[in-house]
Amino acid sequence: MQCGRLTVTGPTGQRKNGYIVWRCQCSCGGELLLDTRCLQRGTVTDCGCGSKVKRGRRDITGLRFGRLTALEPTGEVVRGSTVWRCRCDCGGEASVPLGQLTAGCRKSCGCLGHPARKDYIGRRFGRLTVTAYAGKRDGMHRWRCRCDCGRETEVGQTLLQSGKTKSCGCLQSETYRENLKLVDGTSVTMLEATRERRIASNTSGYTGVYLDKKRGKWVAQITFKGRTYYLGAYVEKAEAVKARQRGEEEFFEPFLRELAAKAAEDAAIGG
Numbered sequence: 001m002q003c004g005r006l007t008v009t010g011p012t013g014q015r016k017n018g019y020i021v022w023r024c025q026c027s028c029g030g031e032l033l034l035d036t037r038c039l040q041r042g043t044v045t046d047c048g049c050g051s052k053v054k055r056g057r058r059d060i061t062g063l064r065f066g067r068l069t070a071l072e073p074t075g076e077v078v079r080g081s082t083v084w085r086c087r088c089d090c091g092g093e094a095s096v097p098l099g100q101l102t103a104g105c106r107k108s109c110g111c112l113g114h115p116a117r118k119d120y121i122g123r124r125f126g127r128l129t130v131t132a133y134a135g136k137r138d139g140m141h142r143w144r145c146r147c148d149c150g151r152e153t154e155v156g157q158t159l160l161q162s163g164k165t166k167s168c169g170c171l172q173s174e175t176y177r178e179n180l181k182l183v184d185g186t187s188v189t190m191l192e193a194t195r196e197r198r199i200a201s202n203t204s205g206y207t208g209v210y211l212d213k214k215r216g217k218w219v220a221q222i223t224f225k226g227r228t229y230y231l232g233a234y235v236e237k238a239e240a241v242k243a244r245q246r247g248e249e250e251f252f253e254p255f256l257r258e259l260a261a262k263a264a265e266d267a268a269i270g271g
Contacts, residue, residue, distance in 0.1 A: 004063060008039065019036040045102050068106065091136075127170070149170045151168040207244070216235075220243040
């Protein structure tokens with residue numbers, strides 16, 4: 001068993017806090033006794049010789065940390081710890097700070113948490129058709145896909161398998177627009193909800209009615225087809241609410257009646 005610069009040579013026959021104590025040989029020639037818990041945690045990776053080397057400049061080229069083998073420093077430093085380019089046993093690569101390697105926080109490129117690569121070329125997932133393998137990043141295999149709308153995108157294998165990604169994003173946009181029922185830039189869904197809703201965060205509790213503290217009056221307004229109309233300012237809140245209701249009757253009611261009539265006409269033609 002290898003743990004950093006340490007090679008476990010055998011048990012000592014002793015126990016410490018209930019854990020077996022092992023004899024370990026360091027690559028520098030030194031020897032160390034460690035219990036099973038320390039080896040599993042990976043908190044000790046040498047006999048102490050590494051402390052003689054300034055942190056961040058320590059040479060770990062060729063050393064293994066779980067599935068990772070250190071290749072070379074990248075030149076980056078994170079919180080005083082040199083970042084190393086490492087090759088994983090799965091073939092992927094990862095850039096990992098020295099401190100995470102020696103502490104045992106990173107033991108792979110990320111593949112331990114992701115499924116193995118599969119042959120998805122030509123497969124369909126929702127609106128996406130896989131056209132090519134796009135490589136591996138952060139431990140996840142990625143695939144280039146063509147969407148039915150004509151766009152191309154890259155999607156992680158796990159997202160395809162789970163069904164979380166089914167388009168380049170166009171499906172979500174269409175669903176959003178459909179849910180809003182946009183007509184002439186006006187959301188019928190939100191309009192209908194606004195008529196029934198009282199807003200707790202509003203100073204009045206009513207949509208389109210708020211208190212103008214500078215004038216000490218209640219202002220009524222209404223927004224329709226992207227434009228906001230001023231409906232007046234009133235001393236009494238009840239008067240402002242009535243003005244807002246008159247505005248809804250003037251703007252919203254004809255609009256909704258026209259939509260209902262068109263829907264009935266379309267249904268009659270379709271029948």
